[in-house]
Amino acid sequence: MKPxxxxxxxxxxxxxxxxxxxxxxxxxxxxxxxxxxxTVVSSAARSAGLASxxxxxxxxxxxxxxxxxxxxxxxxxxxxxxxxxxxxGALHTQEVRVVYVDRPVxxxxxxxxxxxxxxxxxxxxxxxxxxxxxETRGRHALPAAAAQGSELARERAxxxxxxxxxxxxxxxxxLEQTERHRAQFPRAKLGEEREALAIRALLSLGRADQxxxxxxxxxxxxxxxxxxxxxxSALSAR
Amino acid sequence: xxxxxxxxxxPAATKVAPDFRELFETQFSYVWHALKRLGVxxxxxxxxxxxxxxxxxxxxxxxxxxxxxxxxxxxxxxHAASNYRALSRHRVELSIVAPEQACPKAAADEQLIxxxxxxxxxxxxxxxxLDRRAILLLYEIEGHSMPEIAESLSIPLNTAYSRLRLxxxxxxxxxxxxxxxxxxx
Numbered sequence: 001m002k003p004x005x006x007x008x009x010x011x012x013x014x015x016x017x018x019x020x021x022x023x024x025x026x027x028x029x030x031x032x033x034x035x036x037x038x039t040v041v042s043s044a045a046r047s048a049g050l051a052s053x054x055x056x057x058x059x060x061x062x063x064x065x066x067x068x069x070x071x072x073x074x075x076x077x078x079x080x081x082x083x084x085x086x087x088x089g090a091l092h093t094q095e096v097r098v099v100y101v102d103r104p105v106x107x108x109x110x111x112x113x114x115x116x117x118x119x120x121x122x123x124x125x126x127x128x129x130x131x132x133x134x135e136t137r138g139r140h141a142l143p144a145a146a147a148q149g150s151e152l153a154r155e156r157a158x159x160x161x162x163x164x165x166x167x168x169x170x171x172x173x174x175l176e177q178t179e180r181h182r183a184q185f186p187r188a189k190l191g192e193e194r195e196a197l198a199i200r201a202l203l204s205l206g207r208a209d210q211x212x213x214x215x216x217x218x219x220x221x222x223x224x225x226x227x228x229x230x231x232x233s234a235l236s237a238r
Numbered sequence: 239x240x241x242x243x244x245x246x247x248x249p250a251a252t253k254v255a256p257d258f259r260e261l262f263e264t265q266f267s268y269v270w271h272a273l274k275r276l277g278v279x280x281x282x283x284x285x286x287x288x289x290x291x292x293x294x295x296x297x298x299x300x301x302x303x304x305x306x307x308x309x310x311x312x313x314x315x316x317h318a319a320s321n322y323r324a325l326s327r328h329r330v331e332l333s334i335v336a337p338e339q340a341c342p343k344a345a346a347d348e349q350l351i352x353x354x355x356x357x358x359x360x361x362x363x364x365x366x367x368l369d370r371r372a373i374l375l376l377y378e379i380e381g382h383s384m385p386e387i388a389e390s391l392s393i394p395l396n397t398a399y400s401r402l403r404l405x406x407x408x409x410x411x412x413x414x415x416x417x418x419x420x421x422x423x
Contacts, residue, residue: 003413004406006359007378009352013271016287021266024288028262031292224292229285 034223155181155190162197171204192218196227200234211235258295261307266291268308269315275360275375276319276368286322290314309382309390316372316391323368362412370405377402 162177178198181188188194195218202211215231222228269290270283278286293314301310366374376387388398 003359003362003410004378006355006413007363007374007409010356010359010363010379012268012380013274014267016267016270020270020284020287024266024284024291025262027284027288028291028295031288032295035292224289 031223034220038220038223152189155185155188159190159193171201174201192222192225196231199231203234258298262291265311269311272312272315273319276315278319278322286318290318309376309386312376313390358416361416362409365412366405366408370401373398373401374405374409
């Protein structure tokens, strides 16, 4: 048999393992639900102008084209801000979100009670408050964009410190740095990475209940994050 | 007035849309095997399959129903697999060549030979670089047209053809090398 004939005879493969299919279906349904919920949370948070809410919470992948997804992968950069909100998109320049993907850090073993999910702001709040906020956004958009580059560098520098502390096994220091980051950059581009670092630091410190609460918020804010597997495996290792 | 012959499912945001559900039901295995052949490790297949269908869900309204669905789905799998391999930890693991399987017994059994040939084909395929492998999968195995493939992968038709030529060469070279390793020829 000639090599190419053997290749053609391969076919597209048989049935995938049914249990895997079931698991994927369950996870998919959950992540689609989380994405829908996160849209509500993020738009409400934006319109309310809350500085302390997790930043840039639009579920990325929903609005991305596959070509963009490819571009993203090259440097593990995620371009975001494309939630189905056309209104928001028209009034606000798209934001670049940067995500570092690192290995899960596993440590300490404290059992944790299930945490209550973070409060979800009703969708009606978003729709009523949106127009007023949108106007002010439009006026101040340009200066903010100009400062973005250096701010991103400062964010990255701060999180580099946190990551280095994590590598040295100093979770208390990690948490200190991530809290500094949260305070300094309420609308952080690297919020996703900061949260992942903080969650794992909390776990290392045995503060599993806090870690779980924060992970729940993380899942809502970043339903399709590349960091989710690392966080989940750290949580399940408790 | 009249009888409702069809019951529409509630299009709740938290539920998977009916069309999407059908797509998931009928094409899950296809996506699964495509990811596998695109070099995704067994333990990561579920994550990647989930990722692919999550993206498919987002893009489904833009899908042109007149087009064949598999090349379209394949493009998601291809991008997901490319992203996956861009992470160095995966690249390192994938570069480790799987150990040769236990030496197959010499047998004139035609079926066994065929199975060996298929295994060989699968292994040779895994040696072809991803961008060319995608073309081999879509063209040689699935039999899609080159214009369709080029469109699905968002590449110029000429590029697709030259990748196919190269892919065939690389695949045949890989078969030769693998046969030589096994002491055939």
